[in-house]
Each structure stands twice: as C-alpha cells, then as structure tokens.
Amino acid sequence: MTARTWVIHGGGLAAWAAAALLARDLTSDHNVVVVDDAADTVDVVLADPDGMLLQLADGAADDLLADGQAGFCLGALWRDWRAGKDIAVAHQEPLPNIDGVAIPDLVHRAATSATEGHSYADLLAPLQFQARAMIAGHYAHPSADRQSPRSLLKPQIILDGIALATRLKAKAQQLGVTAVCETEAAELSPFMTLDTRPAAFAGDADWRTRLGHDRRLTMYVRPRRAPQPYVEMRLLAQGLATHVALPHVEIVSLDYDSALVTTDQARSGITSLIGETDILQETDASSGPGFVRTPWRDKTLAFGLAAARFGPLMDGVCLDEQLRRLATHLPGAPDQVSACAAAYNQALARDLGHRADRLHLIRLQGPGGERLAPLGPDLQRRIDLFQSRNASVALDGDPYDAQHWIMLMASLGLQARRHDVQADRLNLSAAMGSIGRMVMAFDQTLAAMPSHETVLNSLRRAD
Amino acid sequence: MEPIADPSLIRRIVILGGGTAGWMTAAALSHRLAGRGIDIVLIESDAIGIVGVGEATLPHIRFFNTAMGIDEQTLIDRTKATFKLGIQFVDWGRPGEAYIHPFGAYGEPIDGVDFHHIWAMRRAAGDPTPLDDYSYPVRAAEACRFQSPITDPASPLSTFSYAFQFDASLYAGFLKEVSCARGVVRTEGKVVSHSQDSETGDITALTLEDGRRIEGDLFIDCSGFRGHLIAQALETPFDDWSHWLPCDSAFAVPCETTAPVGPYTRATARQAGWQWRIPLQHRTGNGHVFSSAHISDDAAVRVLMSNLEGPALAEPRRLSFRTGRRRQLWNRNVVAVGLSGGFLEPLESTSIYLIQLGITTLLDLFPDKAGMADDAREYNAVMALEFERIRDFLVLHYVANQRDEPFWRGMRSMTWPDSLSAKVEAFVTRGLLPDYDIGVFHPPSWLAVLAGQNILPQGWDPRAEGLDAATLSARLARLRNDINNAVAQTPDHMTFIRDNALRQHAAH
Numbered sequence: 001m002t003a004r005t006w007v008i009h010g011g012g013l014a015a016w017a018a019a020a021l022l023a024r025d026l027t028s029d030h031n032v033v034v035v036d037d038a039a040d041t042v043d044v045v046l047a048d049p050d051g052m053l054l055q056l057a058d059g060a061a062d063d064l065l066a067d068g069q070a071g072f073c074l075g076a077l078w079r080d081w082r083a084g085k086d087i088a089v090a091h092q093e094p095l096p097n098i099d100g101v102a103i104p105d106l107v108h109r110a111a112t113s114a115t116e117g118h119s120y121a122d123l124l125a126p127l128q129f130q131a132r133a134m135i136a137g138h139y140a141h142p143s144a145d146r147q148s149p150r151s152l153l154k155p156q157i158i159l160d161g162i163a164l165a166t167r168l169k170a171k172a173q174q175l176g177v178t179a180v181c182e183t184e185a186a187e188l189s190p191f192m193t194l195d196t197r198p199a200a201f202a203g204d205a206d207w208r209t210r211l212g213h214d215r216r217l218t219m220y221v222r223p224r225r226a227p228q229p230y231v232e233m234r235l236l237a238q239g240l241a242t243h244v245a246l247p248h249v250e251i252v253s254l255d256y257d258s259a260l261v262t263t264d265q266a267r268s269g270i271t272s273l274i275g276e277t278d279i280l281q282e283t284d285a286s287s288g289p290g291f292v293r294t295p296w297r298d299k300t301l302a303f304g305l306a307a308a309r310f311g312p313l314m315d316g317v318c319l320d321e322q323l324r325r326l327a328t329h330l331p332g333a334p335d336q337v338s339a340c341a342a343a344y345n346q347a348l349a350r351d352l353g354h355r356a357d358r359l360h361l362i363r364l365q366g367p368g369g370e371r372l373a374p375l376g377p378d379l380q381r382r383i384d385l386f387q388s389r390n391a392s393v394a395l396d397g398d399p400y401d402a403q404h405w406i407m408l409m410a411s412l413g414l415q416a417r418r419h420d421v422q423a424d425r426l427n428l429s430a431a432m433g434s435i436g437r438m439v440m441a442f443d444q445t446l447a448a449m450p451s452h453e454t455v456l457n458s459l460r461r462a463d
Numbered sequence: 464m465e466p467i468a469d470p471s472l473i474r475r476i477v478i479l480g481g482g483t484a485g486w487m488t489a490a491a492l493s494h495r496l497a498g499r500g501i502d503i504v505l506i507e508s509d510a511i512g513i514v515g516v517g518e519a520t521l522p523h524i525r526f527f528n529t530a531m532g533i534d535e536q537t538l539i540d541r542t543k544a545t546f547k548l549g550i551q552f553v554d555w556g557r558p559g560e561a562y563i564h565p566f567g568a569y570g571e572p573i574d575g576v577d578f579h580h581i582w583a584m585r586r587a588a589g590d591p592t593p594l595d596d597y598s599y600p601v602r603a604a605e606a607c608r609f610q611s612p613i614t615d616p617a618s619p620l621s622t623f624s625y626a627f628q629f630d631a632s633l634y635a636g637f638l639k640e641v642s643c644a645r646g647v648v649r650t651e652g653k654v655v656s657h658s659q660d661s662e663t664g665d666i667t668a669l670t671l672e673d674g675r676r677i678e679g680d681l682f683i684d685c686s687g688f689r690g691h692l693i694a695q696a697l698e699t700p701f702d703d704w705s706h707w708l709p710c711d712s713a714f715a716v717p718c719e720t721t722a723p724v725g726p727y728t729r730a731t732a733r734q735a736g737w738q739w740r741i742p743l744q745h746r747t748g749n750g751h752v753f754s755s756a757h758i759s760d761d762a763a764v765r766v767l768m769s770n771l772e773g774p775a776l777a778e779p780r781r782l783s784f785r786t787g788r789r790r791q792l793w794n795r796n797v798v799a800v801g802l803s804g805g806f807l808e809p810l811e812s813t814s815i816y817l818i819q820l821g822i823t824t825l826l827d828l829f830p831d832k833a834g835m836a837d838d839a840r841e842y843n844a845v846m847a848l849e850f851e852r853i854r855d856f857l858v859l860h861y862v863a864n865q866r867d868e869p870f871w872r873g874m875r876s877m878t879w880p881d882s883l884s885a886k887v888e889a890f891v892t893r894g895l896l897p898d899y900d901i902g903v904f905h906p907p908s909w910l911a912v913l914a915g916q917n918i919l920p921q922g923w924d925p926r927a928e929g930l931d932a933a934t935l936s937a938r939l940a941r942l943r944n945d946i947n948n949a950v951a952q953t954p955d956h957m958t959f960i961r962d963n964a965l966r967q968h969a970a971h
Binding site for chain 2: 025026027030100327328329330331332333335336338339340342343346347381384385388389391393394395396397398417418420421422424425
C-alpha cells in the first residue's frame with residue numbers, strides 16, 4: 001500500500017506536538033513529515049497534567065520541573081481589576097451541595113438576608129480554595145480523598161513553550177517523523193496537510209475588537225522573584241501584560257493595539273512593570289486574537305496558533321484541546337476526511353467559543369472594558385441568567401462547570417438579583433454553619449500547604 | 464419559616480389536570496417548594512379521563528423520585544413496578560431480527576479508543592461476535608435476570624443503569640396521595656373559562672363549571688393533548704413534526720401476563736407502526752401505535768389483539784395524537800408540562816422523561832413575577848433543544864429500516880432532518896457518534912439503534928488498527944467472559960423483586 005503522507009507546516013510547538021501525536025497513533029501506512037519553516041511563538045504553555053501535550057512529551061513535565069523550566073499554576077491573578085482590587089480566577093472542582101442546594105445559592109441568600117455586612121462576592125471568596133492557595137503562593141498536589149479540601153484543586157503545569165517544543169521535536173523524530181524542506185514537501189502528494197504557521201491564521205476579526213489588541217511583545221528576562229503558582233495579568237496604558245515567573249526565567253508579554261502603540265512604547269510598558277533587567281530574548285509578532293470556526297477544510301487543517309490564539313493564558317490549553325480532538329477524529333482513509341472534519345470543527349468551535357467567552361467576560365469587567373466590542377449571544381445568555389437568578393446556562397462542550405461561571409461572574413462584580421428558591425427551604429443558620437466549617441477546613445489546609453517555591457525546589461535536580 | 468413578604472414572589476400555583484404529568488408536578492413542587500408559603504392547587508375532573516399509558520420510563524426517573532422524597536421500594540409496591548434494563552426492538556431493521564437498546568455501555572475504551580471502533584474493525588475482518596456480547600444489561604435482560612448495579616468499576620455490574628415499568632395510573636394515584644399529604648389542594652371541577660390580565664396577557668384565574676373561580680400567579684398546564692391553557696387560551700403555535708413521525712393513533716389494552724417477565728420493554732414493528740409490550744407485576748400493558756393513513760382502525764385493533772401474549776383484560780382504548788411541540792412551552796405565566804407541551808410518541812419511553820425534565824427545569828428556573836420573561840426564555844431554549852434531539856433519535860428508528868411495507872418504504876425515502884443525516888453519515892463513514900452534553904440519548908444509545916438496525920460503520924478510528932491483535936483478542940474474550948459470569952450470577956428478575964421486597968420490608 002502507498003503510504004499516506006501527512007505534511008505539517010511550521011516548526012514550533014504545535015507542529016511537533018501534532019507530529020508526535022500522528023506518529024504515535026497512526027499505523028505504518030501513514031507517514032508524517034514536518035516542513036520546519038516557521039516556528040510559532042507559544043512562549044508560555046499552560047497544560048493540564050493529564051492532557052495530550054504532556055502525554056506526548058513523555059515525562060517532559062518532570063524533567064522541565066527538575067530543570068527549573070516549569071512550575072505549577074492554579075489560575076490567573078488579574079491585578080487592579082475591579083475597583084482597585086485584584087481578581088483571582090481559578091477553576092477548582094465544584095463544591096458539594098448542601099441537602100441538594102448549591103452553595104452559591106445559600107451564600108447569595110445569606111448575603112441578601114443580612115442587614116449589613118458583606119457582599120455576595122465577599123462571602124464567596126473564602127470558598128474559592130484554589131484561588132486562595134494561589135494568592136497565598138502555596139501549592140500541593142490534588143488529593144484523591146474527597147474529604148480533603150485539596151481534592152478541589154485542579155492545577156495546571158506552566159512550562160517554557162520553547163523548552164517543551166524541543167522535547168516534542170525529539171519525541172516526534174524518535175517516532176520516525178522527518179523534517180523536510182519546502183522544495184521536498186512540494187513534491188509530495190499529501191493525504192492531509194496541517195498548517196501551524198501563525199501567518200496562516202484567518203480567524204474571526206471580531207475578536208480583535210473584543211479583546212483590543214493585535215500584536216504581542218514578549219521578553220524572556222533573568223528571574224528576579226520567586227516563582228508564583230499563577231499567571232499575573234495587568235492592564236497597562238500600553239496594553240495587557242502577562243507575567244509568568246519560572247525558576248530559571250521570567251516571561252513577560254504585552255498584548256497591544258499596533259494602531260495606537262508602537263513597539264518601543266510596548267517595550268517601555270513592560271519595563272515599567274519589571275524594571276530594568278537583563279533581557280535574555282525578545283520577540284514582537286502579529287497576534288490578532290480569535291479562532292477559526294472551520295479550521296478543517298477538505299484536506300487542510302489549520303492547527304495551533306493558525307487556528308486559535310488568545311495569548312499566554314489560553315494558547316496552551318487551546319493546543320491541548322486541538323490535539324485531543326485530532327486524536328479522536330483522525331481519518332484513516334480519504335473518504336473519512338469529510339466526516340472527521342465536520343465533527344472536529346463542531347467540537348472545537350464549541351470548546352474554544354466558551355473559553356474565549358470567559359476571557360472576554362473578564363476583559364469586559366475590567367479596566368477599559370467599556371471600550372471593547374460587546375458580547376456574543378452565548379455570553380449574553382450566560383450573563384442574563386446569572387443576573388436574573390444566580391445560575392449558569394448549560395451549553396454543549398463547555399469546559400467550565402456552572403459553579404465556576406457563577407463564582408467568576410460574582411467576583412467580577414456582576415450582581416445576581418435572586419437565587420434558586422431551593423435555598424430558601426433550608427435553615428440558613430444551619431447551612432451557613434456547615435459552610436463555616438468548610439471554610440475552617442480550608443483555612444487549616446491552606447496553612448499546612450507549603451509554598452510553591454518550596455515544592456519546586458524539592459523537585460529540582462541537584463545542580 | 465415565615466413567608467417572605469415580597470410582592471414579586473409567586474404565591475399561588477394552579478396545576479390544571481390530574482394525570483401523570485399533573486400529579487408528578489404537584490408532588491415535586493410541593494416537596495421542593497415546601498416552607499415558602501406557596502399554595503398549590505390542582506384542578507382535575509373525574510369526568511375527564513387521563514391518558515395514563517406512559518408506563519415505561521428511563522433511568523432518570525429514579526433520581527426524580529429520590530428528589531421528590533419517594534422511597535424506591537414503596538414506589539415498586541404501590542405501582543406494581545418491574546425493573547427495566549432497556550428496550551427490545553423486534554423486526555425494526557429486517558423482519559426476524561431483534562436488538563436491545565440497553566441502559567448501559569458496550570465494552571470499554573481500550574488505549575483511548577472507544578470500544579465500538581474496535582468492534583467494527585474486527586467485524587469487518589470477519590469476527591462474527593455480536594455487539595450485544597459486550598453488554599451486561601443486554602444479556603441480563605434477555606435472560607430475564609436483574610440485580611441492582613454495584614460501584615466496583617472492574618465489574619460488569621457497574622456498567623448499567625435501570626428504570627422502571629409501572630402502572631402509570633397507580634403512579635399518578637400514589638403521587639396524588641403524596642401531594643395531598645404535603646398540602647396540595649385537589650379541586651374537583653371542569654374549567655369552562657379563563658381570565659387574562661388586560662395588559663400582560665397573563666392568565667389570572669380559571670372559572671369552573673360550578674362558577675368557582677381559581678386564581679393563581681403561575682399556571683401549569685397538564686391538561687393533556689387539548690392544551691387547555693397553552694393552546695386554547697394563549698394560542699401558542701405548535702411545531703408539527705408529523706412529516707417525520709407520521710404515526711398519529713394508538714390502541715392500548717392490558718392483558719394477563721403469561722410469559723416470564725423480562726426486565727425490558729418490547730417494541731415490535733408492525734405493518735404500519737409498532738406495538739409495545741410492557742410487563743408489570745400484575746399485568747402486561749400493550750399498545751399499537753400506527754399511522755391512520757396506512758391502516759384502518761379495525762385492522763389496527765386486529766393486529767394488536769392477535770399479538771397479545773395473554774387474555775385481554777379490557778377493551779382496547781383509542782388514542783389520537785399529533786407529533787411535535789409547542790413553540791413555547793412556557794408562554795406568559797403558563798408552563799405546559801406533559802402532552803399539552805408536545806408529544807413524541809412512546810417509542811423510547813420519553814413521555815414521562817419529558818414531564819420530569821419539564822418539572823425539574825421549572826424548579827431550576829422557578830420564577831418570580833419580575834423575572835418571568837427571562838426564566839421563560841431560558842426554559843424554552845432548554846426544552847426546545849431536548850425535544851429536537853429526542854426527535855432525531857426517534858426518527859432514526861423509522862428511517863433505518865429494511866422492511867417492505869408501504870409505510871416503511873415511505874419512511875426510508877422521506878427527507879430526514881438535516882441534523883440526523885449528518886449524524887448517520889459520520890457514523891457510517893468513520894464510526895463517529897453524536898457528541899453533545901445536553902440531551903437524554905448519548906453515544907451508547909445511538910450505537911445501539913444504528914448497529915441494531917444494520918447501519919454499520921464502514922470506517923473506524925485508525926488508532927484501533929495499531930492495537931496488538933493477540934492482546935486485543937484476549938481482552939475481548941475476558942470482557943465477554945466477565946459479562947457471562949455476571950449474568951449467570953444475577954438472580955431471576957421476578958425473584959429479585961420478591962426477595963428485595965421481603966428484605967426491605969423486614970428491614971423496616
């Protein structure tokens with residue numbers, strides 16, 4: 001049988017991850033080549049520990065942690081985001097119900113019943129265990145014991161994207177993937193083509209107006225502070241800054257609108273944030289955000305940053321999701337391509353749409369949000385339902401649970417007019433007593449958790 | 464708890480109709496809204512019969528009953544219930560063939576590859592093992608055996624769920640007792656007129672034949688097919704789906720039980736429709752659903768009566784219906800629950816499921832007067848999607864036939880819903896099953912019907928081909944063996960019902 005050749009354009013993280021996946025999962029009648037001609041620029045990768053990226057890289061997380069090129073991430077800390085307050089966004093496992101009633105509804109009832117005191121968001125804050133651990137700079141692995149507050153944790157690994165791409169390239173080549181030049185590739189008759197080159201992105205321009213930037217300046221700088229278990233976000237005059245501190249390097253980027261801000265101004269924005277320091281590496285690239293609703297057309301699949309790009313907070317998870325969907329929608333023969341493409345496109349668009357909406361929601365509720373383009377229909381429906389009754393809309397393919405959406409909207413200052421009537425049938429004092437005991441358990445567990453830096457140091461390879 | 468003095472709160476709910484939908488609604492609302500100072504009134508008339516043939520359920524009914532505070536053993540005793548592991552479809556693909564749509568999974572994923580891909584690949588290579596050999600609930604149902612599932616994930620006994628087959632009239636009667644004990648006020652009477660707010664159009668009161676006036680803030684229309692409030696009063700448009708689901712009539716009749724009572728419902732295809740058989744503890748429910756354009760009433764009755772397994776216990780009762788749903792199941796301050804909101808024929812036991820979904824969604828979105836429009840919009844969006852996905856699943860049974868009668872040839876050649884065509888094509892070309900979170904029927908259900916009616920994948924996940932053949936053979940043999948052993952150790956269905964009842968009663 002003639003080998004079916006998969007040609008992958010681009011030589012960065014997405015290309016080598018896809019190559020490793022295809023080489024691992026397809027039989028010997030498929031052949032994978034990479035045209036290593038335009039590396040993508042995924043500088044920071046947030047990846048699920050059980051996700052496809054780390055699976056493919058076979059132990060890379062442990063190695064990168066040992067080498068100081070990775071850390072743990074519990075969420076994002078949006079500095080000075082609402083009325084001068086920081087907003088911690090963490091996706092923890094949902095809290096259990098109390099007698100069939102969701103805890104946020106009980107808390108809302110308590111907040112609205114109180115004659116004075118705390119707001120709904122203030123009362124919810126102590127229940128956000130993962131966010132609290134993150135702010136405190138603590139870290140521990142999730143516990144399998146459902147009684148432990150640590151069972152609520154859903155950490156990600158935060159990695160240096162360039163280091164991870166190097167690992168994946170080695171893995172792919174070990175599995176038989178070869179790199180070819182453009183001329184050699186032109187002579188091939190590909191069964192499928194994956195294009196990971198950022199320049200191939202033909203996404204929805206709408207997202208540029210929703211998120212307000214089209215370019216990203218990134219600097220790798222010598223580390224000056226302890227690695228934190230979060231990604232730090234801050235809106236500067238020049239654009240949105242993202243700051244990640246790993247043991248061996250700090251990576252700072254600025255998403256900016258090139259119509260309003262020059263590269264020099266962007267650079268001075270980053271400098272104002274981190275001060276004068278040794279810059280190890282700098283890149284400045286077009287990075288209009290958005291995603292392609294139909295990334296797979298016929299025998300061509302836009303992949304990685306060519307399909308979806310939302311910046312350091314999301315690029316890694318979006319790639320992970322693309323890899324997961326590709327693995328379950330691989331065509332084995334030409335007549336399967338169309339069905340695989342349709343199913344893949346639908347599943348991916350759902351997932352990415354929800355993730356992008358979440359980012360849009362955070363941006364809209366932050367400084368300068370009024371200047372951004374308005375909501376899409378799903379996000380509007382979510383906000384309407386929350387404001388009407390402290391509930392979340394159930395939608396296909398949503399990677400976030402209802403409680404996450406509710407807590408996020410509350411912490412972003414949206415007001416829920418009422419709560420689930422079920423909350424009114426419980427004795428409020430007794431229910432709040434249970435919630436109080438839960439918070440005490442959270443406090444005790446947090447106090448006993450080591451710092452993120454301590455955990456990372458324990459994993460470091462001896463120099 | 465003291466009632467909260469907020470004028471925007473719902474203070475009085477009026478449920479119109481006392482069949483299965485009405486009393487399920489009353490039982491659920493009276494339990495879940497207890498202590499809120501809400502009066503619940505149910506109006507029913509002894510002069511108006513109830514449909515009451517929705518005797519087969521889906522596993523979700525268990526969670527609904529639990530949420531209503533109803534003990535399972537009490538329910539089984541009071542409704543003469545039997546257990547249900549799935550639905551057997553006889554003669555739907557080719558005459559002479561049968562399959563069971565089980566409440567459970569087939570096999571297990573192997574190295575990340577869903578089981579049906581592996582089965583399809585091996586089948587194409589000549590392995591004749593039927594898919595059913597990898598399903599505990601199918602094999603247990605066929606053997607007329609039943610036991611409750613266990614939680615050990617290594618055991619086939621953890622791979623299924625179960626529902627009930629019960630006497631719907633007894634169920635409604637039982638829930639009536641429960642509801643009235645919880646404070647629901649039953650009002651005997653026939654509604655002759657209604658009053659509407661001149662500004663909002665909301666229903667404000669119903670007037671009974673004897674002149675009594677029943678006021679309410681929220682009205683639940685459980686008046687059956689006639690849709691007294693949602694259709695007649697508010698003239699809510701109806702989306703007619705009879706071009707996709709053309710059966711429009713049924714005859715129902717109970718008979719004595721003579722055969723062993725299997726833990727499954729049976730749906731047998733007939734020349735212009737299909738016949739159900741639902742075995743209960745004390746009798747068997749039967750019905751013939753048919754297209755009146757293709758068979759006369761007399762002939763339909765003959766088909767039904769000549770295919771009973773025991774002597775009939777009553778005269779056949781005729782039902783007429785139109786498949787489809789109200790465009791808004793919640794319109795102004797009226798929520799249609801049950802047949803008043805729509806009907807999708809009982810082929811996959813979705814009638815009671817849709818009632819239950821309507822009630823739980825209403826509770827999730829329980830309104831106040833100020834936000835009712837928002838709640839209604841969300842309710843209608845949720846219910847519309849559910850109806851459409853069930854519709855596609857039901858249509859699949861009809862279009863995927865290889866029968867030769869005019870009715871069935873017509874079903875094959877009709878224009879499918881686009882959403883269904885795409886699903887079937889994806890399955891045939893690459894073994895891809897529908898992938899959604901919202902909806903009652905998930906991939907194993909689609910697989911059961913597609914494969915059961917001879918729509919088989921011509922392609923599969925290529926990762927299946929990378930699995931080691933010898934290891935795979937051993938693993939599949941072990942799976943089959945584990946299922947066979949589990950079935951062999953499972954008690955007889957009726958023995959389980961009796962012994963379980965004795966155990967439960969002794970424990971109490």
